[in-house]
Amino acid sequence: MQKTSGSPGMTEAERLNQHCTCITLDRRAATQSLIDQLGDDADEAFIRSTWHQLFSNVAVFVPSQVLEQMRATVQAIENAAALPDYQRQVLSWAPQSAQLNPGPVGVFMGYDFHLGEDGPRLIEINTNAGGAFLNAILVRAQLQCCGDAKSAAGSADFEAKVIAQFESEWRAQRGNGRLERIAIVDDQPMGQYLYPEFKLAQQLLRRHGIDALILSPGDLRYESGMLYSGGKRVDMVYNRLVDFGLEAPGNSALHSAWLDGGAVITPNPHAHALFADKRNLAVLSDPATLMAWGLSAQNAELLRSCIPRTLQVSADNADTLWQQRRQWFFKPVAGHGSKGVYRGSKLTKKTFSQILESDYIAQAHVPPSERLVLVDGQRKNLKVDVRLYTYRGTLLMAAARLYRGQTTNFRTPGGGFAPVLLMKD
Secondary structure, three states: OOEEOOEEEEEHHHHHHHHOOOOOEOHHHHHHHHHHHHHHHHHHHHOOOOHHHHEOOOOEEEEHHHHHHHHHHHHHHHHHHOOHHHHHHHHHOOOHHHHOOOOOOOOOEEEEEEEEOOEEEEEEEEOOOOOHHHHHHHHHOEOOOOOOOEEOOOOOOHHHHHHHHHHHHHHHHHOOOOOOEEEEEOOOHHHOOOHHHHHHHHHHHHHOOOEEEEEOHHHOEEEOOEEEEOOEEEOEEEEOOOOOOOOOHHHHHHHHHHHHOOOEEEOOHHHHHHHHOOOHHHHHOOHHHHHHOOOOHHHHHHHHHHOOOEEEOOOOOHHHHHHOHHHEEEEEOOOOOOOOOEEHHHOOHHHHHHHHOOOEEEEEOOOOEEEEEEEOOEEEEEEEEEEEEEEOOEEEEEEEEEEOOOOOOOOOOOOEEEEEEEEOO
16 A cells, blocks of 8 residues: 655555545535435425434545455455355354345445554444445535545446346346335334435435335235235335344234245345344354365455454353453444444443343454544544445445444534545555
8 A cells, every 4th residue: 555755654545534624525516416316305305404414524535455455355255155154153043034045135235344554344244234325425426635536436327236236136036027116114214314315215216117115114014925015016125124033023014025925125134144143253253164164265364354353252251351351342243223332441340241141242342543524623533434335245335434432323523424535555
Protein backbone atom coordinates (compact mmCIF):
# COMPACT_ATOMS: atom_id res chain seq x y z
CA MET A 1 0.00 0.00 0.00
CA GLN A 2 1.17 3.49 -0.79
CA LYS A 3 2.82 5.28 2.13
CA THR A 4 2.62 9.03 2.60
CA SER A 5 5.82 11.02 2.78
CA GLY A 6 6.34 12.56 6.19
CA SER A 7 3.98 10.05 7.81
CA PRO A 8 5.95 6.84 8.44
CA GLY A 9 3.78 3.73 8.31
CA MET A 10 0.68 5.61 7.18
CA THR A 11 -1.06 4.97 3.87
CA GLU A 12 -2.53 7.78 1.79
CA ALA A 13 -6.00 6.48 2.65
CA GLU A 14 -5.23 6.60 6.38
CA ARG A 15 -3.88 10.14 6.06
CA LEU A 16 -7.02 11.31 4.30
CA ASN A 17 -9.30 9.63 6.84
CA GLN A 18 -7.46 11.45 9.62
CA HIS A 19 -7.17 14.87 7.99
CA CYS A 20 -9.62 15.35 5.10
CA THR A 21 -12.68 17.37 6.10
CA CYS A 22 -14.23 17.62 2.62
CA ILE A 23 -18.02 17.47 2.58
CA THR A 24 -18.64 15.11 -0.31
CA LEU A 25 -22.37 14.49 0.08
CA ASP A 26 -24.63 16.59 -2.12
CA ARG A 27 -27.69 16.39 0.14
CA ARG A 28 -29.86 18.19 -2.37
CA ALA A 29 -29.02 15.57 -5.00
CA ALA A 30 -29.66 12.73 -2.52
CA THR A 31 -33.02 14.22 -1.57
CA GLN A 32 -34.02 14.72 -5.19
CA SER A 33 -33.04 11.15 -6.01
CA LEU A 34 -35.22 9.89 -3.20
CA ILE A 35 -38.13 12.01 -4.42
CA ASP A 36 -37.67 10.84 -8.01
CA GLN A 37 -37.58 7.17 -7.02
CA LEU A 38 -40.40 7.21 -4.49
CA GLY A 39 -42.75 9.60 -6.27
CA ASP A 40 -45.97 9.88 -4.26
CA ASP A 41 -44.40 7.80 -1.46
CA ALA A 42 -41.62 10.33 -0.83
CA ASP A 43 -43.63 12.31 1.74
CA GLU A 44 -43.98 9.15 3.82
CA ALA A 45 -40.19 8.81 3.97
CA PHE A 46 -39.53 12.48 4.71
CA ILE A 47 -42.02 12.53 7.57
CA ARG A 48 -39.40 10.67 9.56
CA SER A 49 -37.35 13.39 11.22
CA THR A 50 -34.35 11.09 11.60
CA TRP A 51 -33.99 9.96 7.99
CA HIS A 52 -31.24 12.54 7.31
CA GLN A 53 -29.12 10.92 10.03
CA LEU A 54 -28.75 7.87 7.81
CA PHE A 55 -26.12 9.66 5.70
CA SER A 56 -22.79 11.13 6.76
CA ASN A 57 -21.39 14.16 4.93
CA VAL A 58 -18.02 12.51 4.32
CA ALA A 59 -16.57 9.54 2.46
CA VAL A 60 -14.25 6.86 3.84
CA PHE A 61 -10.99 6.15 2.00
CA VAL A 62 -9.86 2.54 1.60
CA PRO A 63 -6.79 1.24 -0.27
CA SER A 64 -7.74 -0.92 -3.27
CA GLN A 65 -5.55 -3.70 -1.88
CA VAL A 66 -7.59 -3.75 1.35
CA LEU A 67 -10.85 -4.06 -0.55
CA GLU A 68 -9.40 -6.95 -2.53
CA GLN A 69 -8.36 -8.65 0.72
CA MET A 70 -11.91 -8.29 2.04
CA ARG A 71 -13.33 -9.72 -1.18
CA ALA A 72 -10.92 -12.64 -0.99
CA THR A 73 -12.03 -13.28 2.61
CA VAL A 74 -15.66 -13.46 1.50
CA GLN A 75 -14.78 -15.95 -1.22
CA ALA A 76 -12.76 -18.05 1.23
CA ILE A 77 -15.79 -18.20 3.52
CA GLU A 78 -17.97 -19.26 0.59
CA ASN A 79 -15.47 -22.04 -0.14
CA ALA A 80 -15.47 -23.15 3.50
CA ALA A 81 -19.28 -23.14 3.64
CA ALA A 82 -19.39 -25.57 0.71
CA LEU A 83 -17.43 -28.24 2.61
CA PRO A 84 -19.58 -31.18 3.80
CA ASP A 85 -17.85 -31.37 7.19
CA TYR A 86 -18.30 -27.64 7.76
CA GLN A 87 -22.00 -27.93 6.96
CA ARG A 88 -22.43 -30.89 9.30
CA GLN A 89 -20.78 -28.94 12.12
CA VAL A 90 -22.70 -25.67 11.81
CA LEU A 91 -26.04 -27.39 11.15
CA SER A 92 -25.55 -29.41 14.33
CA TRP A 93 -26.34 -26.34 16.43
CA ALA A 94 -28.89 -24.81 14.06
CA PRO A 95 -32.67 -25.06 14.55
CA GLN A 96 -34.64 -27.80 12.84
CA SER A 97 -36.03 -25.36 10.29
CA ALA A 98 -32.48 -24.67 9.06
CA GLN A 99 -31.87 -28.26 8.01
CA LEU A 100 -33.98 -27.75 4.87
CA ASN A 101 -32.16 -26.50 1.76
CA PRO A 102 -34.40 -25.79 -1.26
CA GLY A 103 -31.64 -23.94 -3.14
CA PRO A 104 -31.69 -20.15 -2.50
CA VAL A 105 -28.50 -18.85 -0.88
CA GLY A 106 -29.72 -15.47 0.35
CA VAL A 107 -29.82 -12.00 -1.20
CA PHE A 108 -27.81 -9.12 0.26
CA MET A 109 -25.29 -10.99 2.36
CA GLY A 110 -23.40 -8.52 4.55
CA TYR A 111 -19.79 -8.88 5.73
CA ASP A 112 -18.75 -6.26 8.30
CA PHE A 113 -15.06 -5.40 8.71
CA HIS A 114 -12.92 -3.26 10.96
CA LEU A 115 -9.86 -1.81 9.27
CA GLY A 116 -7.18 -2.64 11.82
CA GLU A 117 -3.50 -1.75 11.82
CA ASP A 118 -2.68 -5.17 10.37
CA GLY A 119 -5.39 -5.16 7.71
CA PRO A 120 -9.14 -5.79 7.56
CA ARG A 121 -10.75 -7.95 10.23
CA LEU A 122 -14.16 -9.54 9.76
CA ILE A 123 -16.34 -8.76 12.76
CA GLU A 124 -19.71 -10.15 11.73
CA ILE A 125 -21.68 -11.83 8.93
CA ASN A 126 -25.32 -10.90 8.32
CA THR A 127 -27.90 -12.60 6.13
CA ASN A 128 -30.37 -9.71 6.11
CA ALA A 129 -27.91 -6.83 5.83
CA GLY A 130 -29.73 -3.52 5.50
CA GLY A 131 -28.70 -0.32 3.79
CA ALA A 132 -27.83 -1.31 0.23
CA PHE A 133 -30.70 0.59 -1.41
CA LEU A 134 -29.91 3.71 0.61
CA ASN A 135 -26.22 3.44 -0.21
CA ALA A 136 -27.07 3.27 -3.91
CA ILE A 137 -28.57 6.75 -3.56
CA LEU A 138 -25.67 7.92 -1.42
CA VAL A 139 -22.93 6.89 -3.86
CA ARG A 140 -24.64 8.73 -6.73
CA ALA A 141 -24.84 11.96 -4.72
CA GLN A 142 -21.12 12.46 -4.09
CA LEU A 143 -18.96 15.40 -5.04
CA GLN A 144 -15.39 14.89 -6.25
CA CYS A 145 -12.89 14.66 -3.40
CA CYS A 146 -9.13 14.45 -3.08
CA GLY A 147 -7.64 13.66 -6.43
CA ASP A 148 -7.36 10.02 -7.38
CA ALA A 149 -10.06 8.64 -5.09
CA LYS A 150 -12.83 6.79 -6.91
CA SER A 151 -16.07 5.08 -5.95
CA ALA A 152 -15.76 1.54 -4.67
CA ALA A 153 -16.16 -1.33 -7.07
CA GLY A 154 -19.64 -2.78 -7.11
CA SER A 155 -21.66 0.44 -6.97
CA ALA A 156 -22.29 0.52 -10.74
CA ASP A 157 -25.33 -1.19 -12.32
CA PHE A 158 -26.93 -1.56 -8.90
CA GLU A 159 -30.49 -2.06 -10.16
CA ALA A 160 -29.49 -4.76 -12.64
CA LYS A 161 -27.56 -6.61 -9.93
CA VAL A 162 -30.51 -6.44 -7.54
CA ILE A 163 -32.93 -7.88 -10.07
CA ALA A 164 -30.40 -10.53 -11.13
CA GLN A 165 -29.98 -11.84 -7.58
CA PHE A 166 -33.73 -12.08 -6.94
CA GLU A 167 -34.21 -13.90 -10.26
CA SER A 168 -31.31 -16.21 -9.42
CA GLU A 169 -32.94 -17.06 -6.08
CA TRP A 170 -36.19 -17.79 -7.91
CA ARG A 171 -34.52 -20.14 -10.39
CA ALA A 172 -32.57 -21.90 -7.63
CA GLN A 173 -35.83 -23.14 -6.11
CA ARG A 174 -38.39 -23.00 -8.93
CA GLY A 175 -36.22 -23.64 -11.96
CA ASN A 176 -38.54 -21.83 -14.34
CA GLY A 177 -41.76 -19.85 -14.45
CA ARG A 178 -42.13 -16.15 -13.82
CA LEU A 179 -41.48 -14.29 -10.59
CA GLU A 180 -44.52 -12.01 -10.31
CA ARG A 181 -44.75 -10.78 -6.72
CA ILE A 182 -42.33 -10.27 -3.82
CA ALA A 183 -43.30 -9.45 -0.24
CA ILE A 184 -40.77 -7.39 1.72
CA VAL A 185 -41.41 -8.65 5.24
CA ASP A 186 -40.38 -7.29 8.63
CA ASP A 187 -41.99 -6.84 12.03
CA GLN A 188 -44.01 -3.61 11.92
CA PRO A 189 -42.12 -2.38 8.83
CA MET A 190 -43.45 1.18 8.99
CA GLY A 191 -41.88 1.51 12.43
CA GLN A 192 -38.45 0.27 11.33
CA TYR A 193 -35.61 2.78 11.21
CA LEU A 194 -34.73 1.67 7.67
CA TYR A 195 -38.34 1.79 6.42
CA PRO A 196 -37.37 4.28 3.64
CA GLU A 197 -35.20 1.48 2.26
CA PHE A 198 -38.20 -0.83 2.03
CA LYS A 199 -39.95 1.78 -0.10
CA LEU A 200 -36.90 2.09 -2.35
CA ALA A 201 -36.76 -1.68 -2.78
CA GLN A 202 -40.47 -1.78 -3.57
CA GLN A 203 -40.19 0.89 -6.25
CA LEU A 204 -37.08 -0.69 -7.82
CA LEU A 205 -38.80 -4.06 -8.12
CA ARG A 206 -41.93 -2.50 -9.60
CA ARG A 207 -39.89 -0.62 -12.18
CA HIS A 208 -38.70 -4.00 -13.41
CA GLY A 209 -42.14 -5.55 -13.66
CA ILE A 210 -42.21 -7.34 -10.30
CA ASP A 211 -45.04 -6.40 -7.96
CA ALA A 212 -43.78 -5.71 -4.44
CA LEU A 213 -45.65 -5.46 -1.14
CA ILE A 214 -44.34 -4.27 2.24
CA LEU A 215 -45.86 -6.47 4.92
CA SER A 216 -45.70 -7.68 8.50
CA PRO A 217 -45.74 -11.46 9.04
CA GLY A 218 -49.29 -11.17 10.34
CA ASP A 219 -50.40 -9.87 6.94
CA LEU A 220 -49.64 -13.27 5.42
CA ARG A 221 -51.64 -16.47 5.38
CA TYR A 222 -50.68 -19.92 4.15
CA GLU A 223 -53.41 -21.81 2.38
CA SER A 224 -53.51 -24.81 0.02
CA GLY A 225 -49.75 -24.75 -0.48
CA MET A 226 -49.63 -21.04 -1.34
CA LEU A 227 -48.66 -17.89 0.55
CA TYR A 228 -51.13 -15.02 0.31
CA SER A 229 -51.60 -11.42 1.35
CA GLY A 230 -55.28 -10.70 1.07
CA GLY A 231 -56.26 -12.12 -2.28
CA LYS A 232 -52.78 -11.78 -3.78
CA ARG A 233 -50.44 -14.77 -4.09
CA VAL A 234 -46.89 -14.12 -2.85
CA ASP A 235 -44.22 -15.88 -4.91
CA MET A 236 -41.17 -14.77 -2.92
CA VAL A 237 -40.42 -13.23 0.45
CA TYR A 238 -37.54 -10.78 0.83
CA ASN A 239 -37.03 -11.63 4.50
CA ARG A 240 -35.84 -8.83 6.81
CA LEU A 241 -36.93 -10.54 10.04
CA VAL A 242 -34.50 -11.23 12.87
CA ASP A 243 -36.34 -14.42 13.80
CA PHE A 244 -33.72 -16.31 11.82
CA GLY A 245 -35.33 -19.76 12.24
CA LEU A 246 -38.87 -18.46 11.55
CA GLU A 247 -39.89 -20.04 14.86
CA ALA A 248 -41.85 -17.23 16.55
CA PRO A 249 -45.62 -17.87 16.84
CA GLY A 250 -46.38 -14.75 14.82
CA ASN A 251 -44.40 -16.14 11.87
CA SER A 252 -46.40 -19.35 11.49
CA ALA A 253 -47.51 -18.63 7.90
CA LEU A 254 -43.93 -18.02 6.84
CA HIS A 255 -42.74 -21.08 8.74
CA SER A 256 -45.26 -23.29 6.95
CA ALA A 257 -44.46 -21.78 3.56
CA TRP A 258 -40.76 -22.39 4.22
CA LEU A 259 -41.15 -26.02 5.23
CA ASP A 260 -43.59 -26.83 2.41
CA GLY A 261 -41.84 -24.85 -0.31
CA GLY A 262 -44.96 -22.76 -0.80
CA ALA A 263 -42.90 -19.62 -1.41
CA VAL A 264 -39.27 -18.79 -2.11
CA ILE A 265 -37.87 -17.19 1.05
CA THR A 266 -34.62 -15.25 0.90
CA PRO A 267 -32.60 -15.01 3.06
CA ASN A 268 -33.80 -18.11 4.88
CA PRO A 269 -33.00 -20.25 7.95
CA HIS A 270 -30.58 -22.48 6.05
CA ALA A 271 -28.55 -19.54 4.73
CA HIS A 272 -28.38 -18.02 8.21
CA ALA A 273 -27.21 -21.31 9.69
CA LEU A 274 -24.43 -21.72 7.10
CA PHE A 275 -23.08 -18.19 7.31
CA ALA A 276 -24.42 -15.88 10.00
CA ASP A 277 -24.76 -17.90 13.19
CA LYS A 278 -22.07 -16.30 15.34
CA ARG A 279 -20.82 -19.69 16.52
CA ASN A 280 -19.62 -20.29 12.97
CA LEU A 281 -16.88 -17.68 13.49
CA ALA A 282 -15.23 -20.04 15.97
CA VAL A 283 -14.95 -22.59 13.17
CA LEU A 284 -13.96 -20.11 10.48
CA SER A 285 -11.11 -18.77 12.64
CA ASP A 286 -9.72 -22.30 13.23
CA PRO A 287 -7.39 -23.03 10.26
CA ALA A 288 -6.34 -26.49 11.40
CA THR A 289 -9.92 -27.74 11.50
CA LEU A 290 -10.77 -26.13 8.16
CA MET A 291 -7.78 -27.71 6.43
CA ALA A 292 -8.65 -31.10 7.93
CA TRP A 293 -12.06 -30.69 6.32
CA GLY A 294 -10.54 -29.94 2.93
CA LEU A 295 -10.11 -26.16 2.74
CA SER A 296 -6.93 -25.08 0.97
CA ALA A 297 -4.04 -23.90 3.11
CA GLN A 298 -4.16 -20.53 1.36
CA ASN A 299 -7.83 -19.97 2.20
CA ALA A 300 -7.39 -21.26 5.74
CA GLU A 301 -4.49 -18.85 6.34
CA LEU A 302 -6.47 -15.96 4.88
CA LEU A 303 -9.36 -16.65 7.25
CA ARG A 304 -6.98 -17.01 10.20
CA SER A 305 -5.48 -13.60 9.47
CA CYS A 306 -8.76 -11.81 8.68
CA ILE A 307 -11.16 -13.28 11.25
CA PRO A 308 -10.42 -12.44 14.89
CA ARG A 309 -10.05 -15.49 17.10
CA THR A 310 -13.48 -16.53 18.29
CA LEU A 311 -14.51 -18.96 21.06
CA GLN A 312 -17.82 -20.30 22.27
CA VAL A 313 -18.24 -19.26 25.88
CA SER A 314 -18.63 -22.24 28.21
CA ALA A 315 -18.03 -23.28 31.78
CA ASP A 316 -14.75 -24.84 30.65
CA ASN A 317 -13.19 -21.53 29.50
CA ALA A 318 -15.12 -19.18 31.79
CA ASP A 319 -12.26 -18.56 34.25
CA THR A 320 -9.76 -17.84 31.48
CA LEU A 321 -12.14 -15.55 29.60
CA TRP A 322 -12.93 -13.60 32.77
CA GLN A 323 -9.24 -13.13 33.57
CA GLN A 324 -8.54 -12.05 29.97
CA ARG A 325 -11.85 -10.20 29.49
CA ARG A 326 -10.23 -6.94 28.35
CA GLN A 327 -9.06 -8.75 25.21
CA TRP A 328 -12.55 -9.90 24.21
CA PHE A 329 -15.91 -8.77 22.92
CA PHE A 330 -18.86 -10.88 24.09
CA LYS A 331 -21.77 -11.38 21.68
CA PRO A 332 -25.00 -13.38 22.00
CA VAL A 333 -25.26 -16.22 19.50
CA ALA A 334 -28.79 -15.25 18.48
CA GLY A 335 -28.28 -11.51 18.85
CA HIS A 336 -28.85 -8.81 16.27
CA GLY A 337 -28.44 -5.07 16.01
CA SER A 338 -25.68 -5.09 18.67
CA LYS A 339 -28.17 -6.01 21.39
CA GLY A 340 -26.62 -7.81 24.33
CA VAL A 341 -23.07 -7.13 23.13
CA TYR A 342 -20.46 -6.35 25.80
CA ARG A 343 -16.91 -5.14 25.62
CA GLY A 344 -14.93 -7.18 28.08
CA SER A 345 -13.19 -4.18 29.62
CA LYS A 346 -16.58 -2.89 30.81
CA LEU A 347 -17.97 -6.22 31.94
CA THR A 348 -19.14 -6.74 35.53
CA LYS A 349 -19.03 -10.07 37.34
CA LYS A 350 -22.84 -10.09 37.48
CA THR A 351 -23.19 -9.58 33.73
CA PHE A 352 -20.56 -12.21 33.03
CA SER A 353 -22.54 -14.68 35.14
CA GLN A 354 -25.59 -13.92 33.00
CA ILE A 355 -23.49 -14.51 29.86
CA LEU A 356 -22.52 -17.94 31.17
CA GLU A 357 -26.21 -18.81 31.52
CA SER A 358 -26.87 -17.87 27.86
CA ASP A 359 -25.36 -18.77 24.48
CA TYR A 360 -22.46 -16.38 23.79
CA ILE A 361 -19.26 -16.18 21.81
CA ALA A 362 -16.11 -14.32 22.77
CA GLN A 363 -14.38 -12.54 19.90
CA ALA A 364 -10.89 -11.05 20.13
CA HIS A 365 -11.25 -7.28 20.33
CA VAL A 366 -10.16 -5.44 17.17
CA PRO A 367 -10.46 -1.66 17.54
CA PRO A 368 -12.07 0.03 14.51
CA SER A 369 -10.28 2.67 12.51
CA GLU A 370 -11.47 6.28 12.69
CA ARG A 371 -12.66 9.02 10.32
CA LEU A 372 -12.42 12.74 11.01
CA VAL A 373 -15.67 14.68 10.54
CA LEU A 374 -16.81 18.22 11.21
CA VAL A 375 -19.85 18.53 13.48
CA ASP A 376 -21.07 22.08 14.05
CA GLY A 377 -17.60 23.31 13.13
CA GLN A 378 -15.91 21.00 15.63
CA ARG A 379 -13.54 18.20 14.61
CA LYS A 380 -14.70 14.79 15.77
CA ASN A 381 -13.23 11.33 15.22
CA LEU A 382 -15.86 8.67 14.55
CA LYS A 383 -15.38 4.92 14.38
CA VAL A 384 -15.58 3.13 11.02
CA ASP A 385 -17.05 -0.18 9.90
CA VAL A 386 -16.92 -1.27 6.26
CA ARG A 387 -19.68 -3.53 4.95
CA LEU A 388 -19.49 -5.61 1.78
CA TYR A 389 -22.86 -6.51 0.29
CA THR A 390 -22.46 -9.71 -1.72
CA TYR A 391 -24.40 -12.38 -3.55
CA ARG A 392 -22.90 -15.84 -4.05
CA GLY A 393 -19.56 -14.37 -3.03
CA THR A 394 -19.66 -11.61 -5.67
CA LEU A 395 -19.47 -7.99 -4.54
CA LEU A 396 -22.63 -5.94 -5.04
CA MET A 397 -21.47 -2.83 -3.20
CA ALA A 398 -19.11 -1.62 -0.48
CA ALA A 399 -20.19 0.97 2.07
CA ALA A 400 -19.00 2.35 5.40
CA ARG A 401 -20.79 3.24 8.60
CA LEU A 402 -19.57 6.01 10.94
CA TYR A 403 -20.56 6.00 14.59
CA ARG A 404 -19.57 6.73 18.17
CA GLY A 405 -19.99 4.34 21.06
CA GLN A 406 -19.55 0.62 21.56
CA THR A 407 -21.48 -0.49 18.45
CA THR A 408 -22.75 0.89 15.15
CA ASN A 409 -25.79 3.14 15.24
CA PHE A 410 -27.49 5.89 13.24
CA ARG A 411 -27.81 8.39 16.05
CA THR A 412 -24.32 9.88 16.09
CA PRO A 413 -24.09 13.50 14.86
CA GLY A 414 -21.96 13.46 11.71
CA GLY A 415 -22.33 9.66 11.42
CA GLY A 416 -24.37 7.30 9.29
CA PHE A 417 -23.69 5.52 6.02
CA ALA A 418 -20.71 6.80 4.03
CA PRO A 419 -19.44 5.82 0.58
CA VAL A 420 -16.15 3.96 0.26
CA LEU A 421 -13.66 5.72 -1.98
CA LEU A 422 -10.79 3.59 -3.26
CA MET A 423 -7.19 4.74 -3.30
CA LYS A 424 -4.52 3.27 -5.57
CA ASP A 425 -2.09 0.99 -3.76
